[in-house]
Amino acid sequence: MHAPLYLIRPEVASDDAEIEALHDLAFGPGRFARTAHRLREGVPHDPDLSLVALFGHRLGGSVRLTPIRIGDEPALLLGPLAVHPDFGNRGAGRALVRASLDEARRRGHRMVLLVGDEPYYGPLGFRHVPPARVQLPGPVDPKRVLIAELVPGAYEAAQGLAKNWRW
Numbered sequence: 001m002h003a004p005l006y007l008i009r010p011e012v013a014s015d016d017a018e019i020e021a022l023h024d025l026a027f028g029p030g031r032f033a034r035t036a037h038r039l040r041e042g043v044p045h046d047p048d049l050s051l052v053a054l055f056g057h058r059l060g061g062s063v064r065l066t067p068i069r070i071g072d073e074p075a076l077l078l079g080p081l082a083v084h085p086d087f088g089n090r091g092a093g094r095a096l097v098r099a100s101l102d103e104a105r106r107r108g109h110r111m112v113l114l115v116g117d118e119p120y121y122g123p124l125g126f127r128h129v130p131p132a133r134v135q136l137p138g139p140v141d142p143k144r145v146l147i148a149e150l151v152p153g154a155y156e157a158a159q160g161l162a163k164n165w166r167w
């Protein structure tokens with residue numbers, strides 16, 4: 001068996017600049033206008049659930065999870081997820097998502113929402129949630145609204161407007 005090419009660990013404050021640069025590269029300045037950004041604006045991401053992938057000394061990947069509500073139920077928003085193109089297609093993106101979901105489950109969280117591509121996130125436990133069940137506070141392609149339940153049955157509680165934790 002090959003040794004892993006990267007190490008996953010929780011994000012620390014000194015990773016901030018590298019993560020910002022990675023987000024800039026992956027999403028560009030338009031990222032601040034996205035509906036997912038509105039959902040996490042002004043709310044610190046959860047440092048225990050937000051992870052980075054290190055390739056040697058380089059920070060090559062990052063995932064952040066932020067508390068939100070869906071209706072009155074606490075939930076997490078996953079994103080941004082980004083892997084630097086130098087380190088793409090080595091499994092780091094999927095490993096970051098899996099590790100953050102495992103840690104969230106371990107800490108008693110029940111469900112995770114994201115806006116993303118079902119073909120990528122479906123095999124990681126996410127499924128499409130129709131707009132009749134969950135609405136987002138801004139424009140979004142309804143096919144890209146996905147939820148993973150961390151405990152059986154949690155999906156049933158996902159009803160209503162997804163809200164920023166501070167609203």
Ligand SMILES: CC(C)(COP(=O)(O)OP(=O)(O)OC[C@H]1O[C@@H](n2cnc3c(N)ncnc32)[C@H](O)[C@@H]1OP(=O)(O)O)[C@@H](O)C(=O)NCCC(=O)NCCS
Binds near residue numbers: 027084090093115
């Ligand atoms: C999407 C992203 C996180 C994937 O990271 P990664 O470490 O290269 O992904 P992995 O190595 O875990 O997985 C690679 C596989 O996912 C597939 N994949 C990548 N992006 C995909 C997408 N948007 N939809 C479907 N499949 C996708 C690849 O084709 C590859 O498939 P294969 O295993 O059959 O060859 C990375 O490309 C990235 O940061 N992109 C720009 C930002 C972005 O789109 N983030 C996601 C926001 S929803």
